[in-house]
Amino acid sequence: MSPSDDFSALLFSPLDIRGVRFRNRTVISPMCTYSATDGLANDWHLVHLGKFALGGAAAVFTEAAAVEPRGKITHGDLGIWSSDHAAALKPVTNFIRRNGALPSIQIAHAGRKASMQRPWQGNGPLDDTDRARGEDIWDIVAASAEPVKSGWLMPAELSVSAISDIQKNFASAAGHAADAGFEVLEIHSAHGYLAHSFLSPLSNHRNDAYGGDLAGRMRFTLETAEKVRAVWPNDKPLFVRISSVDVDGADEGWGLADSVALAGELKARGVDVVDCSSGGIAGLATSSQGPREQGFRGPYGARIRSETGVATMVVGLVLDARVAEDLLVSGAADLVAVGREALYNPNWPHHMARDLGVDADYAEWPEQYGWWLVRREPLFKEASDD
Numbered sequence: 001m002s003p004s005d006d007f008s009a010l011l012f013s014p015l016d017i018r019g020v021r022f023r024n025r026t027v028i029s030p031m032c033t034y035s036a037t038d039g040l041a042n043d044w045h046l047v048h049l050g051k052f053a054l055g056g057a058a059a060v061f062t063e064a065a066a067v068e069p070r071g072k073i074t075h076g077d078l079g080i081w082s083s084d085h086a087a088a089l090k091p092v093t094n095f096i097r098r099n100g101a102l103p104s105i106q107i108a109h110a111g112r113k114a115s116m117q118r119p120w121q122g123n124g125p126l127d128d129t130d131r132a133r134g135e136d137i138w139d140i141v142a143a144s145a146e147p148v149k150s151g152w153l154m155p156a157e158l159s160v161s162a163i164s165d166i167q168k169n170f171a172s173a174a175g176h177a178a179d180a181g182f183e184v185l186e187i188h189s190a191h192g193y194l195a196h197s198f199l200s201p202l203s204n205h206r207n208d209a210y211g212g213d214l215a216g217r218m219r220f221t222l223e224t225a226e227k228v229r230a231v232w233p234n235d236k237p238l239f240v241r242i243s244s245v246d247v248d249g250a251d252e253g254w255g256l257a258d259s260v261a262l263a264g265e266l267k268a269r270g271v272d273v274v275d276c277s278s279g280g281i282a283g284l285a286t287s288s289q290g291p292r293e294q295g296f297r298g299p300y301g302a303r304i305r306s307e308t309g310v311a312t313m314v315v316g317l318v319l320d321a322r323v324a325e326d327l328l329v330s331g332a333a334d335l336v337a338v339g340r341e342a343l344y345n346p347n348w349p350h351h352m353a354r355d356l357g358v359d360a361d362y363a364e365w366p367e368q369y370g371w372w373l374v375r376r377e378p379l380f381k382e383a384s385d386d
């Protein structure tokens with residue numbers, strides 16, 4: 001794409017939320033790498049996440065960090081249930097901040113999708129092969145005693161007092177995240193994990209205060225957000241990721257009107273940004289349920305944003321600068337998150353700025369790179385003129 005006057009380059013304008021400034025509107029989406037031991041971050045996380053800060057993103061999210069050991073998806077998940085976990089993440093937050101991005105964490109409980117294999121080891125429930133490697137199954141919990149699908153582990157239905165204990169763990173994880181130096185915190189309430197399993201009528205068949213009608217099914221996520229907001233510093237933004245619909249393009253399960261209602265209630269409880277994903281109640285959220293086009297979740301963000309006034313982040317198949325810019329200009333989103341594209345190209349934000357013609361002199365790149373890159377261009381021109 002060549003630089004064009006058509007672009008207002010909202011993508012590269014700053015955004016202030018509470019006491020925090022996003023240097024632009026690009027965010028690295030939470031992405032599990034399943035490379036921790038006992039939930040503790042290591043040099044993998046420093047390099048993997050650090051490179052996205054060098055790549056120009058405004059905020060760099062960790063992968064889903066479990067609020068208790070039982071809430072990990074796999075044995076390799078990151079955790080944030082103790083001060084040791086916070087200490088292990090400190091070098092990561094320091095590096096990201098020193099390089100101009102906001103260290104951001106997603107806190108999560110996997111619910112009935114816990115005790116799974118890493119994607120490249122099968123992506124199903126743990127089995128004998130995993131046991132032979134020393135990675136045994138553990139007891140899992142959910143809104144109702146129903147597995148993700150047949151053949152998967154059966155979760156135990158959470159009692160009301162066990163729900164309260166898990167919510168306390170979310171709040172205490174937020175405290176550890178603040179101690180670790182994170183600036184932005186997101187509660188994971190999407191993709192079929194514990195909080196989403198309460199929201200969706202496809203997975204919540206309770207008859208008590210945490211099930212039944214919409215208000216009952218929303219209770220877990222809303223109370224959790226309240227408890228986290230009470231601990232998470234007032235000057236720092238709180239995000240909640242939701243599956244805007246259970247099934248893209250179908251009126252089945254949790255729907256967009258439900259998300260609008262939820263977003264309004266979250267905003268009233270001090271949630272600053274609703275992160276609009278979709279799907280995942282009984283499979284991978286990244287799997288297509290039908291044809292998906294670039295920026296296909298824009299309409300979810302647009303409706304949630306316009307009907308509630310809450311800020312939104314939109315994620316999913318945002319592959320180029322034009323699509324990202326359109327999501328912002330059209331009012332679908334205040335922030336745009338990228339996942340796989342950033343795995344492919346960690347410098348995605350810098351490249352998008354070049355595409356929009358807003359960083360012609362490489363000023364936004366680390367100076368260790370920018371000085372060289374400015375001088376590299378004439379060399380290329382010379383070579384191509386030969």
Ligand SMILES: Cc1cc2nc3c(=O)[nH]c(=O)nc-3n(C[C@H](O)[C@H](O)[C@H](O)COP(=O)(O)O)c2cc1C
Binds near residue numbers: 029031285286318338
């Ligand atoms: C390797 C990988 C790991 C992921 N892990 C998480 C996660 O920890 N939490 C989450 O909310 N979404 C997770 N996702 C979903 C991404 O955050 C993102 O929503 C999804 O990949 C769609 O965006 P994309 O099309 O830009 O990749 C993951 C996706 C990938 C590819």
